[in-house]
Amino acid sequence: MKKVMIAALLLLGASSAFAGDSDALKAVKKAKTYAEAEALVKQNLNSLANAKEKAAAYNYLVDLAVDYYNAQNNTMAANELAMKTGQKTSAVDTLGMYDASYNAVVNAIECAKYDNMPDEKGKVKPKFQAANLQRITQVRLGLVNAGQTAAQKNDGKGVVKYWGMFLDTENTPFVNKDMEKEFLGQVALYAAYYASQEKKNDLAEKYCDIAMQDTAQAKDALNLKIQLASQDLKNHADSLNFVSKLETMYQQNAGSDMIFEQLANLYRGLNMNDKVEALLKNKFAVDPNNISAWFLQGRMQEEKRDYDKAIESFNKCLQINDKLVVVYGSLASAIINKASLVDNPAQQKELYKEAISALEKARQMDPNQEQISWAYVLYQCYYNVYGPNDPKTKELEAITKK
Numbered sequence: 070m071k072k073v074m075i076a077a078l079l080l081l082g083a084s085s086a087f088a089g090d091s092d093a094l095k096a097v098k099k100a101k102t103y104a105e106a107e108a109l110v111k112q113n114l115n116s117l118a119n120a121k122e123k124a125a126a127y128n129y130l131v132d133l134a135v136d137y138y139n140a141q142n143n144t145m146a147a148n149e150l151a152m153k154t155g156q157k158t159s160a161v162d163t164l165g166m167y168d169a170s171y172n173a174v175v176n177a178i179e180c181a182k183y184d185n186m187p188d189e190k191g192k193v194k195p196k197f198q199a200a201n202l203q204r205i206t207q208v209r210l211g212l213v214n215a216g217q218t219a220a221q222k223n224d225g226k227g228v229v230k231y232w233g234m235f236l237d238t239e240n241t242p243f244v245n246k247d248m249e250k251e252f253l254g255q256v257a258l259y260a261a262y263y264a265s266q267e268k269k270n271d272l273a274e275k276y277c278d279i280a281m282q283d284t285a286q287a288k289d290a291l292n293l294k295i296q297l298a299s300q301d302l303k304n305h306a307d308s309l310n311f312v313s314k315l316e317t318m319y320q321q322n323a324g325s326d327m328i329f330e331q332l333a334n335l336y337r338g339l340n341m342n343d344k345v346e347a348l349l350k351n352k353f354a355v356d357p358n359n360i361s362a363w364f365l366q367g368r369m370q371e372e373k374r375d376y377d378k379a380i381e382s383f384n385k386c387l388q389i390n391d392k393l394v395v396v397y398g399s400l401a402s403a404i405i406n407k408a409s410l411v412d413n414p415a416q417q418k419e420l421y422k423e424a425i426s427a428l429e430k431a432r433q434m435d436p437n438q439e440q441i442s443w444a445y446v447l448y449q450c451y452y453n454v455y456g457p458n459d460p461k462t463k464e465l466e467a468i469t470k471k
Contacts, residue, residue, distance in 0.1 A: 090125075091118045097126045103133040103172060120186040121196070127180035128197045131205070134173035138208055141166035167218065170211030171234055177205040177243060198242075205243040209235065213256060220259065225267045232260040236276055254283020258290050270297050281322075291322065295331055308339060324352065326361045333365050345369065360386050364396060367403070376407035397431040398441040400424075405446070418454055425450045444468045 090098070093113035100106035110126045117123045141161050148158040184195040212235035219227030236257055238244070261276035274297055280290035298314040301307065312335055319328045329352060336344040345365075352362040367382030383400040386393060401424040408420035428447040431440075438444060448465035455462055 091116070091122055093117050094122045094126055098129055100129075100133075103130065103137065103169070106130055106133055107172075119189075120183040121188070124180050124183035124186075124195075124197060127176045127183065128201070130176040131173050131180055131197075131201060134169045134176065135204055135208055138166055138169035138173060138211060141169070142211075163218070167211060167215035167231060170208050170215060171231060173208045174205060174212065174234055174238055174243065177201045178238065178241060181242070202242055206245050209238065209243050210245075210248070213252065216256065216260070220263065225263045228260060228263040229267055229269060229272065232256055233264070233272060233276075236260055236279055239279065254280050254286040254290075257283070258286045258293075261290065261293055265293065265297060270300070273297055288327070291318075291325060291327055294318065295328065305339075308335070311335065312339070312341075324355060326359070330361055330365070337369075358389050360389050360393070360396075363389070364399070367399060371399070371403050371406065374406070376403050376410075379403040380407070392434065394431050394435045394440040397427045397434075398443060398446075401427040401431070401443075401446060401450075405450070421450045421454045425454065 093109075093116040096113065097106055097109045100109055107130055110130060114123065114126070117126055141163070144159050144161050145166075148161065150156075151158045180197055180201060181195075184197050185193055187193050212231045216228050216230075216232035216235065219225075219231060239249075239253070257276045257280035261273045261280060264270070264273035264276060274294055277290045277294040277297070280286040281294075283290075295315070295318070298318070299311055302311055312332070315328055315332045315335065319325065319332055322328060329348070333345055333348055336342075336348065349362055349366055352359055356362070363382050363386045367379045367386070370376075370379035370382060380400065380403045383396055383403060386396045387400070404420050404424040404427065408417045408424070411417045411420065425447065428443050428450065431443045432447065435441060435443070444465060448462065448469050451459065451462040451465055
């Protein structure tokens with residue numbers, strides 16, 4: 070993922086000085102470092118006179134954080150130029166710059182909270198909002214680079230901190246959605262992975278929801294969300310809870326085939342056959358050519374030993390898409406099972422030939438048996454149709470012994 074290059078910010082911090090500051094606010098404004106000022110704000114917050122003073126105190130923290138961020142960012146830009154011209158470069162406090170980006174965003178949000186509170190006359194007159202919207206929108210993008218650096222170091226906590234703050238502030242005014250749309254989904258997906266590693270599943274699910282709004286990341290994000298929901302299934306009650314989560318996700322994601330398959334398999338595992346039938350009925354009603362539904366129906370029919378119906382369902386799948394190796398394997402299985410119930414040798418032989426046709430197509434598309442294991446089944450069919458000494462049978466026998 071490309072790093073977001075941020076131009077040096079030359080904006081001056083919004084002025085924090087006004088007449089009549091309380092002693093608590095004056096103490097905050099005398100602080101020369103962010104750490105000192107932050108400690109004083111925490112210590113004296115309840116001593117500040119009103120919401121305006123609290124907004125001013127937090128804005129001063131924004132000033133300090135933005136100033137430090139800009140200083141380091143400007144040094145980075147100067148170093149790039151120096152390297153091109155062969156001049157000496159200066160040290161950059163990269164981690165400090167990233168923390169400054171984080172601190173600027175956190176305090177800008179607190180500043181906005183108090184800045185937009187009504188005054189004693191009930192009027193809302195924000196003092197710092199305009200300046201902060203301009204500068205924080207840019208500084209906030211530093212969180213993307215900060216999270217990427219943490220990811221490169223496999224620092225899960227750092228990723229969740231920086232990318233988490235970036236994503237958690239996505240619905241604040243400090244956002245340039247046009248600038249972020251190119252990478253927002255990718256940031257959200259990777260943040261979800263790292264949040265999951267850090268055992269912060271609530272955050273992981275939230276970031277999955279953001280990633281799912283990006284079509285390029287939606288499938289992976291949905292798959293991760295399903296994995297998160299399926300964790301720690303220890304008993305029947307846990308499984309029922311997972312069913313409930315999947316049902317909700319299925320409704321929220323417009324009948325996703327991925328969730329459909331997961332939900333159907335879970336229903337089957339819990340012997341909720343009525344639920345499976347209802348799921349299939351609803352799926353066919355909205356999408357009569359849905360391959361997943363036809364395949365599931367075929368498998369269920371085969372389990373019930375209704376092989377003719379199963380063969381019809383698998384053939385329907387192949388009418389829709391004739392490149393599905395797994396379906397050819399299932400079709401062959403249903404035909405062979407049907408053959409086992411036939412007493413007439415000639416009819417049985419014809420059925421084995423039908424199975425051979427399906428398996429040979431599977432072999433052609435999957436020669437290394439990466440999707441299904443067709444070799445032994447095809448060998449048995451050749452044996453039954455052509456006998457043990459036929460070259461085809463001998464060839465398959467050799468393959469099965471490798």
